[in-house]
Amino acid sequence: MKKLINNPDEVVKEMISGFLYAYPSYLRKLDNVDVVVRKTSPVDGKVGLVSGGGSGHEPAHAGYVGKGMLDAACLGAVFTSPTPDQIYEAIRAVDGGKGVLLIIKNYTGDVMNFEMAKEMAEMDGIKVLEVIVDDDVAVENSTYTQGRRGIAGTIFVHKIAGAKAEEGAELEEVKEVAEKVIKNLRSMGMAFTPCIVPAAGKPSFTLDEDEIEIGIGIHGEPGTHREKIKGAKEIVAELMDKIIIDLPFRDGDEVALMINGLGSTPLSELFIANKEVNEYLLGKNINVYKTYVGEYMTSLEMSGFSISLLKLDEELKSLLDASADTPAFKQFK
């Protein structure tokens, strides 16, 4: 295992330290818990947005804390849900009087811990609502999930709910638009190689030199099947066929598109995938309104990528276009 680390057991702690050194004008850490909040938290008169999850998916989620997106991110151990205590502290730190929305990826541990924290905060009189993101169409249940998994499409929920909250909307309205995003969002990924959790020191699974896994999860959970490697065009078509039919996305729809690298796939290859996705969508007369290509939700150094499609209406377009200024997601209106 060749990693740029000091001690496998200190990876999250040291990463947070390096993260705070990089963005002192954006962020601060809460005392004694691995929670990162906006420097200015709580923001008075704004609904607070809290997300988080296991570490190892950087820049998710701490990279999305900032103006126009999240108020707090809770960082669990690598591929492990944050604890209820952590999430509870995050909720308390960002409640500006209008309540807090939790954005949870659908993994059993995450849902359980976020909901426990919600109950704890409600006992303090804080109004808390939640949404659960389950954008991955690959499999219905998996290693860590009942139902579908939440993957990179979650960034669209951060972005759009974040823009709504920034406008001064009420908690119920922010929740409503987050649910609209989730309802219109579909994703799917694939991998060329596994990743290595630092504390484990070896890959959690193996793939042959000519083998890929379709529908894999962001923790290396099994996908739909393995197959021989093939070209970018064929891989994209296989993922898109499953994504498109699921909503379904239809002739004339407008979409936001995210091509998300899982860790070690070069940006040049993600752009080749983007070409293939665009040509696929042109063939279906689906119009791409806005595109994001990069590493938004990774799996350590896994090689592979995911595609996320969000069907847009005028409200979602306007909120997606709003400016955002966070360490990992900056956009001018």
Next chain:
Amino acid sequence: MKKLINNPDEVVKEMISGFLYAYPSYLRKLDNVDVVVRKTSPVDGKVGLVSGGGSGHEPAHAGYVGKGMLDAACLGAVFTSPTPDQIYEAIRAVDGGKGVLLIIKNYTGDVMNFEMAKEMAEMDGIKVLEVIVDDDVAVENSTYTQGRRGIAGTIFVHKIAGAKAEEGAELEEVKEVAEKVIKNLRSMGMAFTPCIVPAAGKPSFTLDEDEIEIGIGIHGEPGTHREKIKGAKEIVAELMDKIIIDLPFRDGDEVALMINGLGSTPLSELFIANKEVNEYLLGKNINVYKTYVGEYMTSLEMSGFSISLLKLDEELKSLLDASADTPAFKQFK
């Protein structure tokens, strides 16, 4: 070789296509040459900035074309200089009447081709100046270089010269500030694993499972030496010792810092490196004014990273702080 591509010989062409699909509001491609320019080029009354180099370093350089940075990027074949014809077309496309500055990384082929293009454009009556970036302190000469190599610090030249040009400065002034950046800029990198040029299909060199290479170039050119793997703190100290002494950076200096991932090093590990660099600099009483952590100039899927330090004065701070809006580098003032 497991890559997300269709045909090794079509990688650059298809990448550019996917790039243009992603950023139609920022960019357009010139007819018949692999040159990407701002959608609105030429910008009247603004010095044009042209950079470029071999492909395989994405998002460099096409990702930095946009407001506050470059006007054009010339994309060569993977790890191969763009041709004089390409660069000449780029110069012609972005000259807004105030002349054009070429920002060249110091590789023999690049320098030769950019200078030939400069002469061709001068024969058309276009005023062209050039700067050559040679920030890599690792080695004095290398596989593709006479003198020092230009690596990730080049992004600081794009940013600061770009901000100066955006202010309406004259060509000589833009060149002068670019040279000030180069004079105060030092970088060095290391690698855990090699990368695979698609058309070659296999790694250009190998490293043992417990071996790293210090001072490696962004094309896998030899560094200073190989050694057994060690912790992030020790690796950082080895690079920093060489960087710091070279300028030298001194007690009381203010710097901009870039921790640049070479391709497959997880962002979490780059943040651990950032922690170590910050602690190293604290120990020397050198103050970090602004930090950039991410993949700015990659080597396909190479695992490793580089550190760039730029010594700042008030002028450089102000230009570094200016807003920028390009596909790969966005910053609010």
